[in-house]
Amino acid sequence: MNITSAYASGRLTIGLIGELDHHEARETLQSITELLDEYLPRECAMDLSGLRFMDSSGIALIVRLNRKMRELGGRIWIENPSVQTRRVLEAAGIERLVQVAAIGGTT
Amino acid sequence: MNIKNYITLDFPSNSANEAFARAAASAFASQLDPTLEELGDIKTAVSEAVTNCIVHAYPREIGRIRLRLRILDEETLDITVRDWGVGMENVKQAMEPLFTTGGEERSGMGFTIMQSFTDTLHVRSEKGKGTTVSMRRRIFRRSRIG
Numbered sequence: 281m282n283i284t285s286a287y288a289s290g291r292l293t294i295g296l297i298g299e300l301d302h303h304e305a306r307e308t309l310q311s312i313t314e315l316l317d318e319y320l321p322r323e324c325a326m327d328l329s330g331l332r333f334m335d336s337s338g339i340a341l342i343v344r345l346n347r348k349m350r351e352l353g354g355r356i357w358i359e360n361p362s363v364q365t366r367r368v369l370e371a372a373g374i375e376r377l378v379q380v381a382a383i384g385g386t387t
Numbered sequence: 388m389n390i391k392n393y394i395t396l397d398f399p400s401n402s403a404n405e406a407f408a409r410a411a412a413s414a415f416a417s418q419l420d421p422t423l424e425e426l427g428d429i430k431t432a433v434s435e436a437v438t439n440c441i442v443h444a445y446p447r448e449i450g451r452i453r454l455r456l457r458i459l460d461e462e463t464l465d466i467t468v469r470d471w472g473v474g475m476e477n478v479k480q481a482m483e484p485l486f487t488t489g490g491e492e493r494s495g496m497g498f499t500i501m502q503s504f505t506d507t508l509h510v511r512s513e514k515g516k517g518t519t520v521s522m523r524r525r526i527f528r529r530s531r532i533g
Contacts, residue, residue: 301402302441302492303405333409335434335438335497335500336438336496336497336500337492337493337494339496340493343494364424364427364430367424367431367504368431371496371499371503371504372496
């Protein structure tokens, strides 16, 4: 998994590039948690456009990052999921917890 | 039931094999001329079933996982994922959304996603003997339409 990050005025944008499954999840969570602890952002956008595959391991990761951002008094959302990722997000009902936005959208 | 083609793969429960298993399923299923969305569904269902074996069936050891793929009646992909691990006492409970014994790293949504992405899902399990997950997904061939 390759992880990109960009920070500007309180917003951290994290990009995931690769396949997010159980094998990749622990290291990915650790890397993102370190970024959140470093920047302490008010807003965190998860750009999933580079994610070629995600299963329920990604759901667990998003749930934990959502909790982490709430602890920091901020919020997190998901941007640009592929069709496969979007179907997993929908099947898991993640939109009840975390907003899923289209390209570049935040509202 | 006419079995048109099949493969059987045995592999150890290393988590690196999750990606291999879903890629193999995707390659085998491609002869049914699925859409990208259908292929994504198949990869996801296989990934969930194989991950369950790795996380739950063999929690403290590397064990054997068997993935069998069959094409039935020229339009249905039959997926069986079998292990010889710890097994489950309560399959119904294990299949409930959000139920997990896997701790914070697991979402408890694996079976829910398998159910959403396939037409049928059957789970047989015996404590101490292992678990067999069978899924079927019909693929509508675009070349046959019109």
